[in-house]
Amino acid sequence: MGGSVKDVKSKGEVDAVVAGGSPVILHFWASWCEASKHMDQLFTHLSTDFPKAHFLRVEAEEQPEISEAYSVSAVPFFVFFKDGKTFDTLEGADPSSLANKVAKIAGSINPGEAASPASLGMAAGSAVLEAVKELAKENDSSKEKNVVQPGLSGPLRKRLQQLVDSHPVFLFMKGTPEEPKCKFSRKVVDVLKEEKVKFGSFDVMSDSELREGLKKFSNWPTFPQLYCKGELLGGCDIAVAMHENGELREVFKDQGIDTTDEAKEKESGDAKGGISKSTNLSSALSSRVESLINSNAVMLFMKGKPDEPKCGFSRKVVEILQQESVPFDSFDILTDEEVRQGLKVYSNWSSYPQLYIKGDLIGGSDIVLEMQKSGELQKTLREKGIIPAETIQDRLKRLIASSPVMLFMKGTPDVPRCGFSSRVVDALRQEGLSFGFFDILSDDDVRQGLKVYSNWPTFPQLYYKSELIGGHDIVMELKNNGELKSTLSE
Template sequence: MGGAVKDIASKSELDNLRQSGAPIALHFWASWCDASKQMDQVFSHLATDFPRSHFFRVEAEEHPEISEAYSVSAVPFFVFFKDGKAVDTLEGADPSSLANKVGKIAGSSTSAEPAAPASLGLAAGPTILETVKENAKATVKDRAQPAPTTENLNDRLEKLTNSHPVMLFMKGTPEEPRCGFSRQVVGVLREENVDFGSFDILSDNEVREGLKKFSNWPTFPQLYCNGELLGGSDIVLEMQKSGELRQVLSEKGKQSLEDRLKTLINSEKVMLFMKGSPDEPKCGYSSKVVKALRDENVNFGSFDILSDEEVRQGIKSFSNWPTFPQLYYKGELVGGCDIIMELSNSGDLGATLSE
């Protein structure tokens, strides 16, 4: 296996590999995480430097049973095995520490590979190491900015989980799921003819990580009904088979349309009801407003009114505003495209949304 990094497909496969007693380095990673991708390059170089050791990868959220077994809550994350036992771990993008920990398990094995000196991180290659270091600097810079308090984040998560009677936090969108488990749950909800909202957790890492603690549920997708967590893909599939899912979701009608609209409007301090998403607007007016907000560096939430006809028609009457997009600030309507562009051209948009 020398020099190769192989993907693990199941916990049973990993358990069988551990029984060999050979030194093993295991990388828990995620395709959406830049630090994971960079450390994966370091990992691959180390696999070449230590051909008698075994190097494996696990996509953390695709294999929750493995991630939960080793208490993985963030990526990149590494677990090191010796004689079939987990002897060390490493969290975060630290190439030098990774190289040293690999060297320890390899150097202390019967393969008689040399232990890694502290400088072994250079084996990963200067270009890769510089990239990782720059990423670490960016992370430090980001942390220096004022961050939302846990209380504020929890308020936001509570609003999001209540933004639709049935709310799915998933990878991707219902039209383009980005993992098999999300695709399964979307399929189940559509089979049951359930009207549901969704949030792409790949688009917002703060929500992604915060929701794991908020719900005490480490993986995605997560399905909520009237603000209460039902569970992930396994539970949803079991509930469908037993017929319990349809019964539970029938309770969704208890929330009135007006209450639902109020929850949506107040789900973010600045909230845009638009056609499409900020990254893929589906009309020129929505695209203009998104650009104006981004030019002012305004953080805002959004709702695609094309995805929900009930909201689309209901909010016209609710706001007494017949067209889209519609922009709200602290629960109050600011206006549509024309008003937003006037505020932007006069230089008043930023001030209006920060009063």
């Protein structure tokens, strides 16, 4: 410690430092991002001002394991640790917030004073302060441009989709297959060559707009990114692991993608191992497939068994069904090649796993995961009578858990319908806290049910991580005592 910044190269290094219990600040940066460079100067000076804290630095795209562990989707990005646990995060170039958050976990330079752009550190030189002040102005006026924005422009999204769809196998990488510009890209290129599969590629170093847009498009923060038939498989670690356990070859086979050897075999008239191009099934096979699909209300065709999945995608769907407490049956398509190929034709769905509910195809792992996240899966299961209809208690639990800080109020934050709700909203905003809300005047079932559920007869009601904090008086008391923000950030 004592005013130094340490560059870390593995998740294990980070874990070891955090486990010591001292305050730790972890900075994710990128050499191409100007905002990162400015914030890194401030970061270095803050390490001098707060010698009792550990300041760690990670080049986000060069260390995908660490970046993915902390869900980094843009740079600069900071993670704050206290007492061995994640305490807070900060995304974007916000000098004042960085200094204040560091001071909060490591102790202010001048007790009782907030760290601000005008007093960011005793060691910070005038040039650094000027750069930081300018950055703060830009950030206030138009939010940092290097942070990935909530949406993508139509033309950029269309361009990305066209690239992804341009080849059955497509790789976004640094450099070209002939001249990779990073070891991770080189590893994936080597994997694809060993798999003897043809692929298209794009050098993300050649277009910064596309590079940043792709992170949002794919919801994947690092490069390379490997796609198969328009679906993201993952980055370097996933591609290498799938290659080593044979799963990548299975995916290519299931998607009807020829390897160089398979293509030669077909050209010579020997189609061993090739995927059937037939558009019709024998009546016997069609009947058998249909019987399997309808053998259980929820039927999963997967690789392996639920207790021993043979691929990550099958494992993902099994976990989702278990999380939703859904009874289901399964069929291991690796044990029966006839069913494996026949079901693709029957369902017009070329990959596995395949999930069916009451005989209707729901889709593969990506669709099932998306349906779970949106609540559509639970809704479908209820509509088809697989799980019981939602009770008011279930609904209240879901609403309360929909945001870490959740406020049940009269009206909305912009248009409160009572003075108590208005004051609680103001208190939360003054503390800089983000929160979800529900207007209890819009739904009498929720309004009356919540009184019984919480054993609290009045509104507003504030919850943190599904636990009731209290109403107006308790919230205002916490704020006046300076405890509101810490209570809602533990």
